[in-house]
Amino acid sequence: MKSNPLAIKTLAFFLIWLLLSESFDWLHVSMGVLCAFGVAWFNRSREQTRFEIPRARIVWYYFWLVGRILQSGFHLSKLILHPSLPIDPRMIRQRTKLRKDAGIVLLGNSITLTPGTITVEVNSDELEVHAMDAESAEDVTSFRFDEQIARVTSSKETA
Amino acid sequence: MTLIEWVELYVMSPIAIASIVVGLFFLFVAAVGVLRLPDVYTRSHAVSLTDSLGAFFVLGGLALYEGLSTNAVKILIVLILLYLLNPVIAHATVRSAHRSGLKPWSREDA
Structure with a gap:
């Protein structure tokens, strides 16, 4: 049948x-x-997208991400409410070592979700990120997200 | 009064209300940010603060206040959808600004 x-x-x-x-x-x-x-x-003509079932570690990743969001959220709130508005916005270009599409999407979304950093452009493996100040930018330049995501998506990937 | 009722009234409700108040604080900060910050890029940071922290605490508080019910599940579904859609919207806004050639505001311009 x-x-x-x-x-x-x-x-x-x-x-x-x-x-x-x-x-x-x-x-x-x-x-x-x-x-x-x-x-x-x-939605009948929508093509079936294959998606891999992520490893169980992704649950841990989301808890870690919420922690990061809280921390950067407090930092950004401090910047906004500070009387002298001590912001120092900048663009960062950075190559990621992640190879799978799913990993790069997760990376871009996580960076945007974290207050103070927004993914502006993604060209295959190079991300352009707009950051609010040096401390927000450090979130991205330290490859913190890359390391965590590499552990989620595949054991073969190195970060 | 059963134990569950007691827990709901004296433990869960205060936590839920505190969470909603924290969420409202972040919504307020985001509104202030939209008014104070200089350009599209920095303002969209403030806007995404509404969803990532404001909605997180407000909806999380509402879900706690509801307790174990399908209403709480519905609220959590809304929260998950917001967390999936918020970065996409913020990224689309900022990328279109970038592609149309808008230069980000920087310290030297001030």
């Missing part, structure tokens, strides 16, 4: 609907079926 992606998607969306709506009368359930099918049909 050939698997039908439309049916599988509809079923998955419908299960999510049931979990979140908590109401099982015929009106809500039938609306759920309609919506699930509508969304699945709308």
Whole structure:
């Protein structure tokens, strides 16, 4: 039997609907079926993207990232509220040693998510980062993120 | 009063309220930042502070206040989506500014 992606998607969306709506009368359930099918049909031509299941270490990485975000967030708040506004913005160009697309996406997103640094441009393995001051820039130039992500994505990568 | 009710009233609620207040503080800082900072690049740093810390504490506090319920799960889904979308939006804004040739403000210009 050939698997039908439309049916599988509809079923998955419908299960999510049931979990979140908590109401099982015929009106809500039938609306759920309609919506699930509508969304699945709308996305029928979207190509299936293969994605690797990340290593369990990624959970630890997210906790580490929240810690970094808190630390840089307090630093940025201090800069903004300081009466003399002691900012010193700069652009940094940096090559990353990460090779996989997933790793580079995770790196760019993590840098942007951390207050005080924003990824401006990514050219295959070179990142252009805008940083608020020297201390924010140090987050990126120290390759802190690269090291952590290299441990998450693959054991073969070196950082 | 059962133990669970007691914990919800005297432990979880104060933590949740404190968390929401901290989140509001960061939202305030972000608003001040948007007004004080000199150019697009620096201002988008302030804007992304709203999502990464403001929304984190406010929504986290709301989820704690709800306790174990589907509402808390919904709030957490919103939080996860925000954390995925916020960097993409900030990056798109800054990249379009960069590609249209806007020079970042620096100390020497002041």
